[in-house]
Structures are given as structure tokens and as C-alpha cells.
Amino acid sequence: MTTGAQLRVGLAGLGTVGVGVCKLLAKNAQALEKRCGKKLVITAVSARNRYKERGVDLSGVTWYKDPLALATAEEVDVVVEVMGGSGDPAKALVEAALRAKKPVVTANKALLAEHGRALAQLEEETKTALCAEAAVAGGIPILKTLREGLAANTIFELHGILNGTCNYILTEMLETGRDFAEVLQEAQTLGYAEADPSFDIDGVDAAHKLTLLSAMAFGVEVSMRDTFVEGIRKINAVDIAYATELGYRIKLLGIAKRHEDGRIEQRVHPCMVPKHAPIAKVDGVFNGVVIQGDFVDKIVMEGRGAGAGPTASAVVADLVDIARANTSPLFGQPASLLGPLRSLPLGQRSGTFYVRLMVVDRPGVIAEVSAILRDEQVSLEALLQRGRAPGEAVPVVFTTHDTNEAAMQRALQSISRLNSVIEPPQMLRIESF
Amino acid sequence: MTTGAQLRVGLAGLGTVGVGVCKLLAKNAQALEKRCGKKLVITAVSARNRYKERGVDLSGVTWYKDPLALATAEEVDVVVEVMGGSGDPAKALVEAALRAKKPVVTANKALLAEHGRALAQLEEETKTALCAEAAVAGGIPILKTLREGLAANTIFELHGILNGTCNYILTEMLETGRDFAEVLQEAQTLGYAEADPSFDIDGVDAAHKLTLLSAMAFGVEVSMRDTFVEGIRKINAVDIAYATELGYRIKLLGIAKRHEDGRIEQRVHPCMVPKHAPIAKVDGVFNGVVIQGDFVDKIVMEGRGAGAGPTASAVVADLVDIARANTSPLFGQPASLLGPLRSLPLGQRSGTFYVRLMVVDRPGVIAEVSAILRDEQVSLEALLQRGRAPGEAVPVVFTTHDTNEAAMQRALQSISRLNSVIEPPQMLRIESF
Numbered sequence A, B: 001m002t003t004g005a006q007l008r009v010g011l012a013g014l015g016t017v018g019v020g021v022c023k024l025l026a027k028n029a030q031a032l033e034k035r036c037g038k039k040l041v042i043t044a045v046s047a048r049n050r051y052k053e054r055g056v057d058l059s060g061v062t063w064y065k066d067p068l069a070l071a072t073a074e075e076v077d078v079v080v081e082v083m084g085g086s087g088d089p090a091k092a093l094v095e096a097a098l099r100a101k102k103p104v105v106t107a108n109k110a111l112l113a114e115h116g117r118a119l120a121q122l123e124e125e126t127k128t129a130l131c132a133e134a135a136v137a138g139g140i141p142i143l144k145t146l147r148e149g150l151a152a153n154t155i156f157e158l159h160g161i162l163n164g165t166c167n168y169i170l171t172e173m174l175e176t177g178r179d180f181a182e183v184l185q186e187a188q189t190l191g192y193a194e195a196d197p198s199f200d201i202d203g204v205d206a207a208h209k210l211t212l213l214s215a216m217a218f219g220v221e222v223s224m225r226d227t228f229v230e231g232i233r234k235i236n237a238v239d240i241a242y243a244t245e246l247g248y249r250i251k252l253l254g255i256a257k258r259h260e261d262g263r264i265e266q267r268v269h270p271c272m273v274p275k276h277a278p279i280a281k282v283d284g285v286f287n288g289v290v291i292q293g294d295f296v297d298k299i300v301m302e303g304r305g306a307g308a309g310p311t312a313s314a315v316v317a318d319l320v321d322i323a324r325a326n327t328s329p330l331f332g333q334p335a336s337l338l339g340p341l342r343s344l345p346l347g348q349r350s351g352t353f354y355v356r357l358m359v360v361d362r363p364g365v366i367a368e369v370s371a372i373l374r375d376e377q378v379s380l381e382a383l384l385q386r387g388r389a390p391g392e393a394v395p396v397v398f399t400t401h402d403t404n405e406a407a408m409q410r411a412l413q414s415i416s417r418l419n420s421v422i423e424p425p426q427m428l429r430i431e432s433f
Helices: A016-027 A029-036 A067-071 A090-099 A109-126 A142-149 A164-176 A180-190 A204-218 A237-245 A308-323 A365-375 A405-416 B016-027 B029-036 B067-071 B090-099 B109-126 B142-149 B164-176 B180-190 B204-218 B237-246 B308-323 B365-375 B405-416
Strands: A006-012 A039-046 A062-064 A078-081 A104-106 A155-161 A248-258 A264-274 A286-293 A297-304 A350-360 A380-385 A393-400 A426-430 B006-012 B039-046 B062-064 B078-081 B104-106 B155-161 B248-258 B264-274 B286-293 B297-304 B350-360 B380-385 B393-400 B426-430
Touching: A006 A016, A006 A067, A006 A308, A016 A029, A016 A039, A016 A308, A029 A039, A029 A308, A039 A067, A039 A308, A062 A067, A067 A090, A078 A090, A078 A308, A090 A104, A090 A109, A104 A308, A109 A204, A142 A155, A142 A204, A142 A286, A142 A297, A142 B142, A142 B308, A155 A164, A155 A204, A164 A180, A164 A237, A164 A248, A164 A286, A204 A248, A204 A264, A237 A248, A237 A350, A237 A393, A237 A426, A297 A308, A308 B142, A350 A365, A350 A405, A365 A380, A365 A393, A365 A405, B006 B016, B006 B067, B006 B308, B016 B029, B016 B039, B016 B308, B029 B039, B029 B308, B039 B067, B039 B308, B062 B067, B067 B090, B078 B090, B078 B308, B090 B104, B090 B109, B104 B308, B109 B204, B142 B155, B142 B204, B142 B286, B142 B297, B155 B164, B155 B204, B164 B180, B164 B237, B164 B248, B164 B286, B204 B248, B204 B264, B237 B248, B237 B350, B237 B380, B237 B393, B237 B426, B297 B308, B350 B365, B350 B405, B365 B380, B365 B393, B365 B405
Parallel strands: A006 A039, A006 A078, A039 A062, A078 A104, A264 A426, B006 B039, B006 B078, B039 B062, B078 B104, B264 B426
Antiparallel strands: A155 A248, A155 A286, A248 A264, A286 A297, A297 B297, A350 A393, A350 A426, A380 A393, B155 B248, B155 B286, B248 B264, B286 B297, B350 B393, B350 B426, B380 B393
């Protein structure tokens, strides 16, 4: 160990995560020096409000009003970007730092999902590391696992719970039997959901993370355009109860699969998963990821996907890698070798489905529905109709055998036009891992 | 990517794992070249029997009868040791390769558990990487996770299912209600247990792995001497049934904890764990590890802990790291900085316990037992005695509140001397993660 050697950190952003990084570097300074052979020292910071009390000692640290100035400051060896946002100033900061040959650590999934390929190219051109462990699944070292730990494998599938807010809401709905709106409000009160929750509950955040994982797993470009995204607003207590009855849990999953012809499926939506599947047991604010490779078979990782501590853990792990000169390319291979993403449209996939209809309880309804399904060659696995209430609305639930998704969608459109069907059908994909 | 660049691999050992490495390097050659910027090519092999049919093409590869000659061969850049055994030739091979400045990848936990510190010192002296991902938990990249992914954390506890043979046996015993000997025999027939199974079922293999994890987690020397080891021979169907009744599963765990005074507990033994704990759900031949750190909180990893594919995945991941010049020290910090292991003797720890006695069913037995427990200040949590059979042998089961282990052991000795107690008491530690 070279005594006195330092890695000087410029920290852009002093929100929850930035403050977490400060606390971690202070608390574990001695161990980090042993592990890196260098002291990790914050020498510069940038944030909107200079004088806010944050509970960390920033005396002796240079203050930059303009984060871009921090990116090129002389006393900074490496830049940590924890400001967030897919555009400037975060984007300009990362670019400026790489151009100034200062490695960058970022927690910014939106930035990477939108501009990942261009930034990876800049990483390659400047031969300067861009690290982003904190961008996906918080404290779980999932990027390192994909790019390094499982680097020997051809990955063919991964799926994960990538958004703790949605998983918390779905877990609470299951445990309390309450409806979506009520649980969302409680999550907001507890700080598990934002005041404007749409980014989380509409699946966008999970989709950002999924596209990054998919690019790393399959060596293709990051593409939000090729990702089907649907959130959890439509999930209600009735479907959760049916899922339980049928032996499933409802989870918002990100799923990426490579088919034998090289085409890739990327989708984020609520699914039913068998209650004994590893991913079904990941509850509350936890994240979990399952990766399948040709030699390793199946690897499951679970941990906290957000919060100051876990995110700081991931940010500082990247700093340790940089201090050890131990980094691998952002997407696990040179950006120039990332292939185009040939996408498998949703309509061309097959799968099994859960459908719940609200129908008027009168003779002939099931015959009408069955005829439509038969015409689209949708084969039923099970059909539940319970509780007679002649003339009133009752739920009819069915699950299917393996079915082409386009055929299923056509059948649902026909079904929704029936007079006896009084609500748009509820459809959930069943995933049997 | 430098076209034509190669990393030339010398492979010592052509058993299941060695052949798995050959197959992996052949099947995923193209992807590996993209990821490493180099071709990974086997140029030399060594094994006992040259002409055995192994289903892999070794034409053009130099054959060494003497593995030591392979270690220093000119056409070898990196040596893979998958021969096994804690002594020579494996040890001599690894030493010779490092001295010749050829990085080494080994899957040999016995070697590292016995000689880890000396080998880490040699790694440091020669500035040549010694990598061992395959030595612990097969395909799960647990060493990388501890040393790199969680490098920002002070780790205070880890526990894991580190031996697939034992976990398979315990899972089968639970699912079928059969006894140990019968399930062991079946496991041997299926190839999940060796003809001489003692290394696995007596906990030695798990202890080797635990000491390596503990050294990496806590920055201390590898010490089998300071590891308490007990296997699963004593587990029987009766205790598994009681565990289920009490809400537990019985698992062979490796547990390492650092206490606030810096002392470290290392132990491998069967335990009862709450059935909802993550580790309780790791079944069959799978391995699982749970790590707790100060910032990341809890990380769980699960996957296949043995077998040709998963082990080859780990071996080749190390080769990728070496090709990328991306290695970290074996124990995550320079060997010279590894502290001594100050051990917490088992008798000084406290915990909760499950005890089963076989007693003659006659008045006064419980009073005698209770008096002994009271005298040792062991406080009961629950006591079960069921089914009267006056004059015959019946089980009495109790669980305790938090108790000093030495006191518990003294109490058990006194209890075993009672006339009415007709078998040595069965004691299992309860771990509440």
C-alpha cells in the first residue's frame, strides 16, 4: 500500500444518496484504505443549497455552484453523479468529466437508459471508466455479477423485481386485502412512494433498469423503444385474491429473454408468478433478480433496491473498483461491439394468461365467451365462476394454456364488445419460471 | 479489441470441472473474445490418464504428464488448477505458477483453507493474481461480491448453505420423512454424495469454504483451527418433524460473525432456522449465502453450488478478470494487512437451543430436568411432552431463551447422567436471522 495515496472524489448532488456516500466514506475510511491501497477523500461537492444542514462534515471541501465546474476541477480525480435526471446538468456533467479523463460513478438509470450507448462510446473513446452499479437494484451488485461474475455464460433470460415502491404496494395489498389507491396513499405517507408516483407505478423506472440489464446480458444497445411497459395501477384486490386462490403472486417484473433466433423480448408489466418461484418470495421494498445462463444455470440475488445506505454501498463499490484500476466496460464489452436490438414484438410471443371478466349473470354468457376463445384458438386451462346472482354483475375468471399473445388480445377485444360483459376485461400474463 | 490477442490457458486436471472448462471455452468462445478483447485458448493440459475419452477436442494441445512442468511451460500464460487436494501436487503447482509470474485460477477450497495466507503472501510478493471464485459456492459469484461488490461495507455477519450434498440430504429427509442413512445411500446412488461422504457430511467441506468467506469478509487470516465443525450425521427424522412443528427448518449452515469487541465466531453445524428466513428456502443441491453489511443491509445470493457447469462458469469468470487485468487480492486486501483472528470460543457465545431427550415416562422426570436447567440459569421457552406410555421411552422436547452456551452444555451433561434419560440428549442451535 502506498502511504498517502489518495483518490479525490468530486460529489455532484447532496440529496439522500450523496449524503449517504459522505457518511459511508467517513465511517469506513480505514477499511477502504486497506482494500484500495488509497484513501478515498471527498475534495469537492456541488448541490443547489450550500447551507442546508445535512449532518455531514464538509469543512475543507471545495464548493461548486456549477456542477460542470466540479467535473473538470483540478482537485478532483473521479466524479460521482447523484443528481439524477436524464438530461442536463447530469448528462453534461458526465460527458465533461469523461472528456477530462476523470472516471465517473453514476446512480442515474434514466440518463443511462436514454443515452447509454452514446455514453459508453464516450467511455471507450476517452478510455475513462463510467461505472453505474447504483443505477440498478440499489445495494445488489447486479451489474458486476452480470458483467464479471457471470461473464463466462451466454445469458438467455433474466427477470427481476426492480422497483421497490411497486413491490411494497403489491405486498401490502396482498397482506392487507386493501385496494391499490389506499395502499399507494399509505406508501406516500411512509416515504416509500413519491408525491408524483407515476414514474414508479407506471413501470418507467423498472423499464430503465431492465433495458440496462438486458444490454449487459445480451450485448445489445440500450433501447427503451423496444421495451413494453405497463404499470400496476390496474391491479386490484379482487385479482390479488384470485391469484392467491390459483397459487400465484402478482409482481411487477422486468423480463428480458433472448430467443434462439437472436430476437429479444423486453417487457415490464405485472405478472402472476407461481408462489414457490424464488421471485415470488421477494417482498416489500426488496428487489430481486434471477439470471439464467448456459453454464451457471440459475442465480438469484435479493437485497434492498433503494435508500441511502444500499445506494451509497453501490456507489462506493464503484469507487473502490476505480481506485484498484479494476473496471470493466459499462456494458461488459466495447460499445462498438454492441449489436442492434432485434426485438420480438409482444404479439408474436406466446404465453399463458389470466383473465377476469365482469359479466351479467345470465344464461349463455359463458357460451359466447367460449366461442370467441375457440375461434382465436385460445385453449382454456381453468374457468372459475362462483356465487350466482341472476341478472347482476359477477366475476368470471379463466386461465389459458400456451397462447399466441396477438390472438389473446383479439379475443379480449371481441369479448369486451359483448353486451353481457360490463367492464373492460382484466388480463395478466402468467410467467412460470 | 486487439485482433489476434490470446490468453493461453494451461489446464491442470481433466475431471468433471476441467472438462466443463473445455466445453465452456469452446461453446462461448466468440462472446468471451468480445468481453475480454482476447481469445481464451487452452494450450496445455495435464491429467493422469492421457487417453481417456472425455468428449472434448484436445488436438493441438500440449500434454504434460507432470503438472509442475505445465506451470512453467512457455506456451502457458495462466494456469487453471482443478486437480483438488490440499497438498502437492496442487500446492506445488500453484506455487510454481505464481513464482513463474503466471496468474492462477483454482477451485481448490481445501488448499486455500489450509494454506490461504501463505499463498496470498506469495500472490503479493510475485504480484501475480491468484483467483478462486470456484472454490466457494460453485456458480454463485460470492467471492467477487464480498471483495468487490460489497467492498464499501463493514461486514458483521454472514451465513450460508455451503455444501449441496448436505442440503440435498436434509431437504430429502424433510420431504420424505426418511432417516439419514437411507437418504445418504440414495444420494450416493444418484451421484450427489461421494462413496466416502465424510468430507461433506461431517461439515469439513463447508468449513473450508466458511473460513475463506470469513477471511474475506473480516480481513483476517484463514483459520480452520478457530472454526467449530459439526456435521449432519446426528440429524434424524424425529428432529426434522419437531422442527417443522415448531416452525423451523434444519439446515447445515456456516456462520461467521464479528462481535463489537472484534472477536470472531466461525462455526459450521446443523441449525434450526425460522422457516420464513431466506436461507430456509434454499433447498436441494442449491447453495445460498446471506451477507449483512453496515450500509447495504442484507444481500442474499442463491444458485448451484457444485457441478461441472456452475464450477466452470466461476473458473472462466476468473479467466475473464485476468484477461481484463481486473483482479483484486485473494482476500480483498494485501495479505500483509490481514489481521490475526481473535476467536470467540463457542462456550462464550449465547444463543437459543432446541433439545430432545428420550426419557422413561415416569413421575418426576420433568422436575429433575427442570431443576438442572434452573441451576444453570437456562430459561425455557417451550416444553413438549406428548403421548403417555408409562414406563416406556418417550421424547421430551424443549427450546430455550437466550442462554450462554457453556451453561447449556453443562446442563446437558448433568441431564445425560439422570437415570431416567436413556439416550444422549440431542441439541440443535436455533438461529434467528
